[in-house]
Amino acid sequence: MARPSVMVTxxxxxxxxxxxxxAFFHALVxxxxxxxxxxxxxxxxxxxVEFDVKAHFPLAHARTLDRxxxxxxxAVDEAVLQSKLQKADxxxxxxxxxxxxxxxxxxxxxxxxxxxxxxxxxxxxxxxxLTMANAAAAHISIRYAIRGPSLTxxxxxxxxxxxxxEAFRAIRDGYIDVAIAGGAESIITPGxxxxxxxxxxxxxxxxxxxxxxxxxxSADRTGLVVGEGAGALVLESxxxxxxxxxxxxxxxxxxxxxxxxxxxAKPDADGQAQAMSAALVDAIAQPSDIGYINAHxxxxxxxxxxxxxxxxxxxxxxxxxxxxxxxxxLHGHLLGASGAVELIAxxxxxxxxxxxxxxxxxxxxxxxxxxxxxxxxxxxRVDAVMSNSFAFGGTNAVLVARRASAS
Numbered sequence: 001m002a003r004p005s006v007m008v009t010x011x012x013x014x015x016x017x018x019x020x021x022x023a024f025f026h027a028l029v030x031x032x033x034x035x036x037x038x039x040x041x042x043x044x045x046x047x048x049v050e051f052d053v054k055a056h057f058p059l060a061h062a063r064t065l066d067r068x069x070x071x072x073x074x075a076v077d078e079a080v081l082q083s084k085l086q087k088a089d090x091x092x093x094x095x096x097x098x099x100x101x102x103x104x105x106x107x108x109x110x111x112x113x114x115x116x117x118x119x120x121x122x123x124x125x126x127x128x129x130l131t132m133a134n135a136a137a138a139h140i141s142i143r144y145a146i147r148g149p150s151l152t153x154x155x156x157x158x159x160x161x162x163x164x165x166e167a168f169r170a171i172r173d174g175y176i177d178v179a180i181a182g183g184a185e186s187i188i189t190p191g192x193x194x195x196x197x198x199x200x201x202x203x204x205x206x207x208x209x210x211x212x213x214x215x216x217x218s219a220d221r222t223g224l225v226v227g228e229g230a231g232a233l234v235l236e237s238x239x240x241x242x243x244x245x246x247x248x249x250x251x252x253x254x255x256x257x258x259x260x261x262x263x264x265a266k267p268d269a270d271g272q273a274q275a276m277s278a279a280l281v282d283a284i285a286q287p288s289d290i291g292y293i294n295a296h297x298x299x300x301x302x303x304x305x306x307x308x309x310x311x312x313x314x315x316x317x318x319x320x321x322x323x324x325x326x327x328x329x330l331h332g333h334l335l336g337a338s339g340a341v342e343l344i345a346x347x348x349x350x351x352x353x354x355x356x357x358x359x360x361x362x363x364x365x366x367x368x369x370x371x372x373x374x375x376x377x378x379x380x381r382v383d384a385v386m387s388n389s390f391a392f393g394g395t396n397a398v399l400v401a402r403r404a405s406a407s
Contacts, residue, residue, distance in 0.1 A: 006171045007241050007248035007404055010083030010234035011344050012075035012182075015331045016047035016227055020078060024331075024341075025348040028356035029377035033211035033330045035225050038188070043205035044197070045213035046188050047227030047332025064126060065139060066105030067228075071337075072136035072184030073143060075230035079180065080144070083234040084246055087144055094176045096149040097137045098167035100159030100183030102336030103192070104133035110189040136184050148176055154336070157296070159183050160231060161339025161389035161397035165255035167235055168399075177240040182232035182340035196226060199265070201300055212360040214333075216297035216326035217304050217368040224298040227332020231340030248404035250347045253384070254283025260394030267303055267390055272310035275396035279386065280314070283400040287318040290400070291382035292355050294346040296390045297326020298333055305367045307388065312370075323380065325373045329359040339389035343399055346385040350403060353381055 011021050016034025018024035027034070037043040049071065053062050056074055065073070080090075089095075103109075108130035115123050129135060134152035141150040149170070153162045160183025167179035187193075196202055203213040204222040214225040241248055256278030260271035280287065296307055312319045327345045334341055349355045358372040384402040391397075 003172045004237035004239055006168050006252045007236050007238050008233050008250045008252060008347065009236050009241050009246045009248055010079035011249065011347065012078030012232040013341055013344055014049055014071045014075045015229040015341060016049050017331050019049065019051065019074065021344060021348065025345065028327055028330060028345055029354050031357065031359045031376065033359065035211050035213050035332060037205060037210045041193065043207060043210065044193065045203055045205060045210050045225045047225055048188050049228055066108045066130045066135060068101055068105060068184045068186040069136040069139050071186055071228065071230040072099065073139055075182060075184065075232040076140050076180055079232040079234045085234060089244065090144045090146050090178065093148050095146050095178040096167065096170060096176045097140045097146055098151050098163040098179050098181040099137040099140065100153040100155065100163035100336050101133050101136060101185055102154060102156050102159050103185065103187055105131035105135060106187040106189050106192050110191045113191065140180055155395045156391035156393050157335050157338055158389040158391035158395045158397040159336035159339065161343065161387065161399055162257065164233060164340060164343065165257060165397055165399060168252045168255050171235055171237050177237050179235045180232060181235055182230065183337045184230035185335045185337040186228040187335065188226060188228050193226065202226065203299065214299045214329045215360040216299040216329055216358055217365055217372050218361045219363045219365045221299040221301065221304065223300055225332040227334045229331065229334045229341055230337050231344050233340065250350055250401050251404045252399065253402045254279040254285065254400035256282060256398040258396050260396065262394060265392055267306040268394065269306050269310040269313055271394060272307060272390055272396045273313035275398040276310065276314035276386065276388070279398040279400045285384060285400060287315040289384045290322055290386050291380065292346060292349050292385045293322055293324045294342045294385065294387045295324050295326045296388045297328055297358070299328065304365065307390065308368045308370055319370060322371065323355050323373050323378060324370045325356055325358040327356050339387065339397060343387040346387045347401055350382050350385050350401060353379055355380055355382065
């Protein structure tokens, strides 16, 4: 019996460059950066979201949500609205939530430690449920009365890509018909940033051009820029979407996952290439079928070189002909939310025929020698895309999507 195709019928984004899919993608193709110096942190560049909590949640409800869960719920609301699924459509047992977050409630964690070490020592009684990594998935399930599986994947920077991949498999293998999948992250807090600064992987502040602090694949790159945000997809089996009269936006075609098994923080080209190759096999696709790769592209000195090598290993001679870009130059590194947000960027390239560029790339690192779309947004027909998410700990998750068939 043939397994069902898995369709995307809704998408939602919350990011530093736009709090809707349309605004987000317009900023990508326009080259508008959301990176800004953080006040009180020595000009440290970050990509934070301009987000009015009161516009989305009553105060009493907002107090039960850490910021990462707030961002996640807003992205999900957009995706569900676009899908045209009604709340009643989401309440059966064959609907699931598959969500990712690297850390969970970072704001609540910082608040709890600050309160604990204060003279009065009073910690918010909601701290446990605010900080738990599965809080966003739980709130999504409650908001839409979803009674199927509600699962959270915490796999560092691959969290939301893994969540989408596992949701894809659950639908394709017949366990469920519909999934809300994606991820959210918000770690622009004093404690989290201090930890990242201690690793010495963050971009150096640039007083002259702070918006260009993240420069993937560039010879003068200095490190990553921490961002925050959320991305969400509504996935449905093709038959379920067809019965409901919902036109698919794209098809999730393949998912590959592999481990480096070498180092907690240093990436490995063989592990990354294995994940890309596995995704191609899963999609029954050839390297030449891929018209665009949204790279992990964090702008770290080691990571960009290793990813370039891994793409060459997976794609061989075809690698020189495939446009590759890192959109992190504009929205920052969303950590556990990166996979979902960057897959949406790739899906929009698929749908619009416009490939987003790698911004702030003036002089390419000689060891990074692929086509990084340096000239600005590029018009091209794209029939299939790949999105890479490579995590600390060595988990590599890769998603492949293609145009939805007319049938």
